[in-house]
Amino acid sequence: MQRSLVDRIYSTVVGAITGFGMLLLLAPTLVVLVISFTGGITLKFPPPNWSLRWYVELLQSQEIIEPALTSLKVAAAATILSAVLGGAAALGLARSRLKIARVLDALFMSPMVLPAMAFGLSLLLVFNLLGIRLSAATLVLGHTIICVPFVIRMVGASVQQLNPVLITCSLSLGASRWYTFRRVTLPLIRRGIVASCFVAFLTSFDNVPVSLFLADARTEVLPIKLWAILEGSLDVRVAAVSGVIVLLTLAGLVCAEIFGGVSRQIGSR
Template sequence: MSTGKGLRRALIALGVLVGAWLVVPTLVVIPISFSGQDTFAFPPSSWSLRHYVSFFTEPSWLTSLLVSLQLALIVTAIATVLGTMAAFALARTRFPGKGAIDGLFLAPLIVPGIVVAVAMYAAFLGWGLIGTPTGFIIAHTVLALPFVTVNVTAALTGFDGTLEKASASLGATPWTTFRSVTFPLIRPGIMAGALFAFVTSFDEVVVSLFIQSPNLQTLPVRMFTSVTNEVDPTIAAASSVVLVVSTSLLGLAGLTRRKRGHG
């Protein structure tokens, strides 16, 4: 018994060390973002909010942040609706080639991001969508759709179909059954998929680099440009904002999925 407890503690300690090794380098940007210096220095010799003031007041940074937020909200809405519909079709129907269709929905998660970016650039160049809001929405929706489909499909897999039959037997219409019975039970899966879709769009940089234009840049693209073309500690403040938003939403998605599991 004591040997088992010792092994468990050793595994927990190893897990904590691996987690710290992965997370700590990322967290370094947070104290740097509060530095009062004009260069990257860790640990900072002075403290200031100047980089955050610059991030939220400089037009180029503020515009890119607003573009990313607006784009992520639109993509989340579209991907959630389309992904939920696709999940119902894949989970509740049987047809020839269903396995291949399932693979196509997961392709954006499997294919390397640079390959997806080059393919989209080639297609969008012919369609005249490079540097347009429509192009960004389509590209990010393609990337976010699998997260919604996977989460909603998982929710439907554990769904008790007899509840819908009972609702129908009592005279409820299909829409009433979905709104009053099905949706409340699979809502945690839909919410988790929507949160993952938002984070996917908000953090996307590889595809966005290929389809950007000088007049339309997302926040990750603006950050990449700042790193490659200049030494501006404002990027540390931008990185901290992205880190906090992404971590908060992913944590919320994790809690939502746990709630679904308990349900």
């Protein structure tokens, strides 16, 4: 009798915390979507009435659209660079048993461990000392370094699962190295590449610690711009931007899921 009472209290506590936890995970995203359709001029919740006015206002806000486009371009460039350089490196490292390969692997993973602000600041100082002006190119360089660890891990995992016999077969049947790479290796590691591109793009698009130091007035990026807006005032246009970002991310996730089974890749990290 006493045991079942203890069990019941335990189950209630576990259930209650779980319910609270699930609500906590979901609420902020919902809140952002709901508030973006407010007709009011403050962040009053629940909204007094509904409208699309902040989305309309957003379309006319050049000072937000510009940074958003810059962010998209920088993220695209950083994704391509990190996927090509990181993918090639992951292929080379996975097959090598040399000691230097382990050292390089640790080096390529270290941006994930190091607080990114130190890295962002160090890049700023070096560019300043060398007299290199900050531009979109310097920003892409910094973002690429931050994105590489994801590519190394995810593509590396795909390469590990690749059966080397398939490549030997292709080569011994007379296919060239390039043909084998295009028709055998690449299709088999496609999932890892797609997943890492997806994560790399989001990482760059969302990056703050590096952009904070490397983005100047001419290369303003979206997260920094939104941060600056919110530091000054609680602008409802940010809700509309947030709504757009949430919907685009979900759409991107669906696409990546179709082409590469991203959730499995991220879940198994």
